[in-house]
Amino acid sequence: MGEAISLKENLFAAIDARRGDLIRLTQDLIRIPTVNPPGQNYLTICEYLAARLERSGFRAELHRAHGAPGDSDAYPRWNILARRTGASAGECVHFNSHTDVVEPGEGWTKDPFGGDLEDGKIYGRGACDMKGGLAASIIAAEAFVSVVPDFAGAIEVSGTADEESGGYGGVAFLAEKGFFSPDRVQHVIIPEPLHKDRICLGHRGGWWAEIETKGEIAHGSMPFLGDCAVRHMGALLNAFEEELFPALSMRRTEMPVVPEGARVSTLNINSVHGGQAEISRDSNALPSHCVPDSCRIVIDRRYLIEETRESVKAEIVSLLEALKHNRVNFDYAMRELNHVAPSMTDREAPVVRTVANAIDTVLGKAPDYVASPGSYDQKHIDRIGKLKNCIAYGPGLLELAHKPDEYVGVGDMIDSAKVMAISLLTLLGPEREW
Numbered sequence: 173m174g175e176a177i178s179l180k181e182n183l184f185a186a187i188d189a190r191r192g193d194l195i196r197l198t199q200d201l202i203r204i205p206t207v208n209p210p211g212q213n214y215l216t217i218c219e220y221l222a223a224r225l226e227r228s229g230f231r232a233e234l235h236r237a238h239g240a241p242g243d244s245d246a247y248p249r250w251n252i253l254a255r256r257t258g259a260s261a262g263e264c265v266h267f268n269s270h271t272d273v274v275e276p277g278e279g280w281t282k283d284p285f286g287g288d289l290e291d292g293k294i295y296g297r298g299a300c301d302m303k304g305g306l307a308a309s310i311i312a313a314e315a316f317v318s319v320v321p322d323f324a325g326a327i328e329v330s331g332t333a334d335e336e337s338g339g340y341g342g343v344a345f346l347a348e349k350g351f352f353s354p355d356r357v358q359h360v361i362i363p364e365p366l367h368k369d370r371i372c373l374g375h376r377g378g379w380w381a382e383i384e385t386k387g388e389i390a391h392g393s394m395p396f397l398g399d400c401a402v403r404h405m406g407a408l409l410n411a412f413e414e415e416l417f418p419a420l421s422m423r424r425t426e427m428p429v430v431p432e433g434a435r436v437s438t439l440n441i442n443s444v445h446g447g448q449a450e451i452s453r454d455s456n457a458l459p460s461h462c463v464p465d466s467c468r469i470v471i472d473r474r475y476l477i478e479e480t481r482e483s484v485k486a487e488i489v490s491l492l493e494a495l496k497h498n499r500v501n502f503d504y505a506m507r508e509l510n511h512v513a514p515s516m517t518d519r520e521a522p523v524v525r526t527v528a529n530a531i532d533t534v535l536g537k538a539p540d541y542v543a544s545p546g547s548y549d550q551k552h553i554d555r556i557g558k559l560k561n562c563i564a565y566g567p568g569l570l571e572l573a574h575k576p577d578e579y580v581g582v583g584d585m586i587d588s589a590k591v592m593a594i595s596l597l598t599l600l601g602p603e604r605e606w
């Protein structure tokens with residue numbers, strides 16, 4: 173026991189000693205603008221990470237997701253997977269971070285790719301989602317290896333593409349190749365910004381579809397000679413308001429989703445397009461006068477572990493069929509765009525219990541267990557990799573993700589790195605429990 177206590181203290185000291193390194197690493201990562209779409213600079217960030225991790229004794233491989241959505245010679249989908257094997261056989265702990273960030277958008281008071289450090293916060297697009305988490309996991313792994321060089325098993329760090337656009341050129345690709353098979357990897361921690369004292373067990377499902385209502389084109393001065401597809405869409409949106417939204421908001425889940433408002437089924441209407449294409453705002457051209465013969469919406473339906481893809485779809489179809497039955501000339505087409513099943517790791521899973529104990533050791537409190545309203549790469553590790561022992565745990569505030577002046581706190585990164593390092597000690601150290 174005495175040895176374990178001193179190993180913990182040595183780990184804390186090793187991480188505190190790396191504070192400057194952690195800051196520089198986070199800044200370097202932010203300064204490589206990996207904006208997705210289109211998916212910029214993936215090779216640059218992978219080469220940076222490979223060089224860094226090879227210096228600390230990892231063997232790094234780069235994998236391009238040839239043929240994945242968005243992959244092209246102009247914007248290749250590169251991923252890095254680095255592995256360091258210990259002194260004896262044991263389990264493998266894998267830290268997976270996505271390297272892509274969303275566009276900065278408007279409203280910044282800081283340079284979104286500057287990595288400014290001010291009052292203990294590092295600013296930039298991706299600071300919390302999730303380059304800060306990636307940096308914290310690297311520091312945790314490096315500190316652990318320096319303190320426990322003869323550890324058992326293996327540590328892996330991956331930096332993967334395209335999480336913000338579904339992860340098909342990133343984790344899904346690596347999972348298809350077998351890199352997340354349970355015989356290869358036993359524990360996965362995804363350092364998404366869920367906050368340093370929370371363990372994210374999984375996420376809601378998602379179902380996306382395009383719905384088109386059909387009409388008939390005619391001169392706009394005689395709309396009675398045509399059939400307005402936008403009015404038909406209005407009838408559908410009205411049915412959503414009257415029937416669907418109230419039903420969804422009543423459907424509560426056992427999943428600990430945060431924020432609280434997302435603990436029910438939700439629907440977002442992502443876009444509406446009807447009639448002729450919009451004239452650009454800087455043009456002074458006038459529209460021609462036509463009755464629209466087509467109107468399309470894209471819907472984003474987030475669903476609960478208690479629901480199924482089939483029931484989600486059937487609920488929408490029954491509204492459409494009722495309109496077809498009751499409304500003159502109502503006709504529609506529906507096309508599924510994408511689907512993600514919900515995922516929930518068991519609270520008693522080894523990685524959950526390990527990180528929970530580590531949070532208690534570092535922060536002196538029990539963790540909060542949460543689930544994410546939106547999905548993240550756990551879906552691919554679960555469905556394709558068949559690996560259930562996976563959580564999201566990392567520094568940063570979820571509310572700042574994708575916002576202007578996104579930042580990550582240096583103190584939060586240090587605390588999270590300590591939790592990750594203590595978790596490595598539990599899983600791979602001399603008194604390992606699993």
Ligand SMILES: [Zn+2]
Pocket residue numbers: 270301302335364365548
């Ligand atoms: Zn993220």
